[in-house]
Amino acid sequence: MKIFIIDDDEISIFLTERSLQLGGFKAEITTFLEADAALEVLKNAPEEELPNFIFLDLNMPEVDGWEFLAAFEQLDQERSLNKCAIYILTSSLNISDIDRANEHELIKGFIHKPVNLEDMEAILHLNY
Amino acid sequence: MLNANELGAVFAYADSPYLIVSAEAAYPIVAANAAASNWSHFDADKLIHESRVAGPAKFADLLGLPETRLVDLFGQVISTLQAIKIKVEPPRLPDNDLPVNECASVLEIFPLITNNQVTYLVLKVFLADKILPEPSASEIAHIHLPETQQSLAVIFDSLANVIFVLDVEAPDLYKFSYVNRAFQVTTGLPVSKVVGSYVQEIIPEPSLSLVLEKYHEAITKRKQVSWQEVSEYPAGQKTGEVLVEPVFDAQGNCLRLVGMVHDITERKEIEVNQMRLTQDLYQHNRDLEQFTYIVSHNLRAPLANALGLVRHLPNMPTTTELYQQYLSHLITSIEKLDTILKDVTQILSVRDRQNIxxxxxxxxxxxxxxxxxxxxxxxxxxxxxxxxxxxxxxxxxxxxxxxxxxxxxxxxxxxxxxxxxxxxxxxxxxxxxxxxxxxxxxxxxxxxxxxxxxxxxxxxxxxxxxxxxxxxxxxxxxxxxxxxxxxxxxxxxxxxxxxxxxxxxxxxxxxx
Missing domain, CATH: 3.30.565.10 (Histidine kinase-like ATPase, C-terminal domain)
Incomplete structure (x- = not known):
């Protein structure tokens, strides 16, 4: 299993990684501090290298989470990315963000930081 | 002679209550201004209707006079062709808390005369202390007015509102034949210069086009037209509520336009200032809201990290390298929290001191x-x-x-x-x-x-x-x-x- 974590906060990445490990994901985790870099990989990677899960932060400089989603949907037209389940990771408690996330079909779920083990176990359970 | 509508228009915006009464038997009210409606707590239509049905009884009650007394007074004005002033004590009405309605008011009755005959009576009510220094021993004070047509001009000049009469010389050609003193006060243009001049010589563009269009409308629709306009005059920029009434001859040709302007410049200025103040406050409020949102959001991020890290700690052996990593991340997160709080304090201190x-x-x-x-x-x-x-x-x-x-x-x-x-x-x-x-x-x-x-x-x-x-x-x-x-x-x-x-x-x- 392959997982991408896209977040500009290194400590937050560390926590997500640790939670995935503790939650029982046996996965190869790739982390990105910038959404651009992740898009580049998604564009060029062979099918088998595509991630099963993408954990995406919303609030980032330059390309933020929403812009990543727009680019991702664009890319999905060119090559099928539907094996990637996207989960939003955010510390925002803003309800409008959740509403906005629900408009994107590709988003499988919305996780509030801090990530906890139960979240991760639930995701694992839901997908396998 | 002006008809009842024109008279009504003239007094429409006066501060004191004015009632215009026909000089025929039963003295029906033909017009009442807004101040009269306020004072009596009846709208003008109701006042007019009541007086048609019940004669002067209603407003005799309002004035606190016996009906017969009021009818006598009317008779006296009509027979002598002379205005009278009388002290009245209008009763305080149960649902009327206006101070105007308290005692020591004066009722003034003017005759309006055409061909030596009184056609209308103008009733004005005002507070006594403003006009009469001491109530005279005799209840009635006679005022001698020289010429009644002239007395109408005196009344017009005493009004704060602009009154003007335009003669219609040809289609879309209007000449000022009368303006009252308030016209000069409001615009800064002398009465002598205005009377005899054509509208386009007096009213500047862009108001002129608007005004001509409205005059035309009043004439073609054969009814009163009102609008708001802003004009530049020697006395400064003025905002007025204008009302124009066309006057027709027996053949239905429009002879003249009687106009009235209520100067609302001050009110407009206050409105504009209030609008600006409201916008400032609104913007300030938005800034504060945004500030609060951003601060809470940015406090939340390091706090969420610290919380997440702490939750993992209880099950972790303290001697491992991983434990040290957790600790170091924890310190970074809490330091970030501290930095943000310091930022907030600094920003707020600038805002606090803005007015000092x-x-x-x-x-x-x-x-x-x-x-x-x-x-x-x-x-x-x-x-x-x-x-x-x-x-x-x-x-x-x-x-x-x-x-x-x-x-x-x-x-x-x-x-x-x-x-x-x-x-x-x-x-x-x-x-x-x-x-x-x-x-x-x-x-x-x-x-x-x-x-x-x-x-x-x-x-x-x-x-x-x-x-x-x-x-x-x-x-x-x-x-x-x-x-x-x-x-x-x-x-x-x-x-x-x-x-x-x-x-x-x-x-x-x-x-x-």
Missing amino acids: DHYEAVVLAEVCEQAKQDLAPELGACGGHLHIAVAPDFIVHGSRVYLYSIFHNLISNAIKYRSLNRVLEINITTINTTPEEKTIQFSDNGLGFDMNKYENDVFKLYKRFHHNSSIEGRGVGLFLVKTHVEALGGNITVKSTLNAGTTFTINFKSRA
């Missing part, structure tokens, strides 16, 4: 030089140049600390976001200095940013546009710059081109 008078005359060139010196090590390290071309007499009135902070932040930013492909050049210049306004330009040849994307976010708290993790920054600097500029009563704008540079423009209004 601690103005001094600050020589801008000195402040720039000081910031340059303090940042010399950083400037030297990157090989950049800072050119200060500020006149020695360029003075800003305000806090030296804020002004220093503005330039320190701008220079630091320029160094941080310099382009690595060229030598950094920073220019501080002053331009366009008029006695009213001082302008400072701060420009660099750095990385710049995409205006289309970030124009609205540049000065927002915790917004960053460069991901390059080698550049330190929290997105506080420009927010503070803006806060300081605004605390000094100025404003700041920005223009930028990606990979070419950024220019900030700061305007200060001179303090009188």
Whole structure:
């Protein structure tokens, strides 16, 4: 299993990684501090290298989470990315963000930081 | 002679209650102004209707007079052709708390005369203490009026509202045949100059076109027309509510227009000021809301990290390297929290002190030089140049600390976001200095940013546009710059081109 974590906060990445490990994901985790870099990989990677899960932060400089989603949907037209389940990771408690996330079909779920083990176990359970 | 509608129009906006009564038997009311409706707590239509049905009984009650007494008074005015004044004590009505309705009021009855016959009676009610220094021993005071037509002019001149009469000489050709004194007071144009002049000689564009259109409308629709207009007169810009009534002859040709203007300039000015105040408050409130949102959001991020880290700790052996990593992340997160709280305190302290008078005359060139010196090590390290071309007499009135902070932040930013492909050049210049306004330009040849994307976010708290993790920054600097500029009563704008540079423009209004 392959997982991408896209977040500009290194400590937050560390926590997500640790939670995935503790939650029982046996996965190869790739982390990105910038959404651009992740898009580049998604564009060029062979099918088998595509991630099963993408954990995406919303609030980032330059390309933020929403812009990543727009680019991702664009890319999905060119090559099928539907094996990637996207989960939003955010510390925002803003309800409008959740509403906005629900408009994107590709988003499988919305996780509030801090990530906890139960979240991760639930995701694992839901997908396998 | 004017008809009842025209008379009504004349008194419509007078402050005192006016009633116009036909001089025929039973004395039906033909017109009542807004003040009369307020005073009596009956709308004009109801007053008119009641008097048609029940004669003068209703307003005799309102005035606190026996009906027979009032009818006697009418008879007296009609037979003598003379106005009378009488002290009345209108009863306080159960649902009327207007002070006008208290005792010591005066009722004045004017006759309006055509061909030696009284056609209408004009009733006016006003407070006694304004007009009569002492109530006379006899209840009735006679006033001798020389000519009744002249007395009408006297009444018109006593009104605060503008009254005018236009003769219609040809289609769309109107000549002033009468204006009252208020016309001169309001516009600043002498009555003698206006009477005998055509409308287009008196009323300036763009009001003129509007006015002509409305006159035309009143004539073709054969009814009263009203509108609001703003005109420039010798007495200044005036906003008025205008009402025009066409007068027709037996053949249905429009002979003249009787007009009235209620000057609402003051009310308009108050409205505009209130609007501005409301907008300021609204903007201020929005700023505060946004500030609260951003702060809570940015406090939440490191707090969530700390919380997440702490939750993992209980099950972790303390001797492992992983445990040390957790601890170090925990410290970083809590330090971040502390930094944000310090930012908030600093920003709030600037806002708090915005209204405190601690103005001094600050020589801008000195402040720039000081910031340059303090940042010399950083400037030297990157090989950049800072050119200060500020006149020695360029003075800003305000806090030296804020002004220093503005330039320190701008220079630091320029160094941080310099382009690595060229030598950094920073220019501080002053331009366009008029006695009213001082302008400072701060420009660099750095990385710049995409205006289309970030124009609205540049000065927002915790917004960053460069991901390059080698550049330190929290997105506080420009927010503070803006806060300081605004605390000094100025404003700041920005223009930028990606990979070419950024220019900030700061305007200060001179303090009188």
